[in-house]
Amino acid sequence: MSKKYNVCVLGATGMVGKEMIKVLEERNFPVNKFLPLASERTAGSKVKFQGKEYTVGEATPESFEGMEIGLFSAGAKISKIFAPEAAKRNCVVIDNTSHFRMDPEVPLVVPEVNPQAIKRHKGIIANPNCSTAQMVLPLKPIYDAVGIERIVVSTYQSTSGWGKEAVAEMFEQAKALIADPYAKITAKYIFKQIAFNLVPQIDAFTDNGYTKEEIKMVNETRKIFEDENIQISATCVRVPVAIGHSESVNIKTKKKISVAEVRKLIAGFPTCVVLDDPAKGEYPTPVECAGKNETFVGRIREDISQANGLDMWIVSDNLRRGAALNAVLIAEKVIGI
Numbered sequence: 001m002s003k004k005y006n007v008c009v010l011g012a013t014g015m016v017g018k019e020m021i022k023v024l025e026e027r028n029f030p031v032n033k034f035l036p037l038a039s040e041r042t043a044g045s046k047v048k049f050q051g052k053e054y055t056v057g058e059a060t061p062e063s064f065e066g067m068e069i070g071l072f073s074a075g076a077k078i079s080k081i082f083a084p085e086a087a088k089r090n091c092v093v094i095d096n097t098s099h100f101r102m103d104p105e106v107p108l109v110v111p112e113v114n115p116q117a118i119k120r121h122k123g124i125i126a127n128p129n130c131s132t133a134q135m136v137l138p139l140k141p142i143y144d145a146v147g148i149e150r151i152v153v154s155t156y157q158s159t160s161g162w163g164k165e166a167v168a169e170m171f172e173q174a175k176a177l178i179a180d181p182y183a184k185i186t187a188k189y190i191f192k193q194i195a196f197n198l199v200p201q202i203d204a205f206t207d208n209g210y211t212k213e214e215i216k217m218v219n220e221t222r223k224i225f226e227d228e229n230i231q232i233s234a235t236c237v238r239v240p241v242a243i244g245h246s247e248s249v250n251i252k253t254k255k256k257i258s259v260a261e262v263r264k265l266i267a268g269f270p271t272c273v274v275l276d277d278p279a280k281g282e283y284p285t286p287v288e289c290a291g292k293n294e295t296f297v298g299r300i301r302e303d304i305s306q307a308n309g310l311d312m313w314i315v316s317d318n319l320r321r322g323a324a325l326n327a328v329l330i331a332e333k334v335i336g337i
Ligand code: 3JN
Pocket: 075, 076, 096, 097, 098, 099, 128, 129, 130, 157, 158, 160, 161, 162, 202, 216, 318
């Protein structure tokens, strides 16, 4: 019989944690013991795995005793405390928070893009930010074929990226505004009203005017491509969509490449799908991509404003591709399947 692993999910009650459990099930990950964990705040609630109900335990350093794989998504502060405790006990942590992403000792991995980095791990492997993960996938085959000099990206990020409270807030605001267009809206989780609105702020502002989310995209993309010379500028925007992040991406390649060649390269890259037929009005939207594992690319066209410029539209399920699926794919590589 092939080996099965003791797997814990820290942050099991959150949107990403729940998706992690679903993806482990769907992919038939070889689980021996399953242990859902959370911080003090949500421990005690119930989750289901393979038809069995489990009570979510409160994470303590000892929880990781005997665990072999830990999928973490309970926030950066929790990861900071518990990831080293788990790693110390030989539980390989795949961490979905920003805490370890830029640590030179910690590989930052999208398995289809830089699987070679996994081998360097010392007990902790980082999952990129959801917006970075879905962007680097279709860019990777272009990067390998002709090089990328510069990336300018604007994101259209769904509320689930900020957690279930943000999704609920969007629906509550929408309900109030449908009942009364003049309803007074007070934003609680997202920085401003999100229903029927756009909010060009994700995470806190930094000193240079960019938000942390935007800086994450810059630094993480460079780390994953192992290329500090790529010039990157990002604008991250929250949009009133529940699941699925979209990105308008403009790149300047080092050598010229045709749109037909780009379509072929992306279509041939694992887990990427080209949905791009302007004649038929075909392109991806977040609603169509939610619940799916693939990263969808459309609107691929030559940028008419510069030499070697390309524009494209990249859409993916942020909870899956940007988080849960990416983590489970890393775990599969760690155990060698
Ligand atoms: O809002 C999104 O769409 C993505 C948000 C990600 C996020 C939110 C709060 C804290 C992160 C992240 O994954 O980078 C973090 C964090 O871990 O710092």
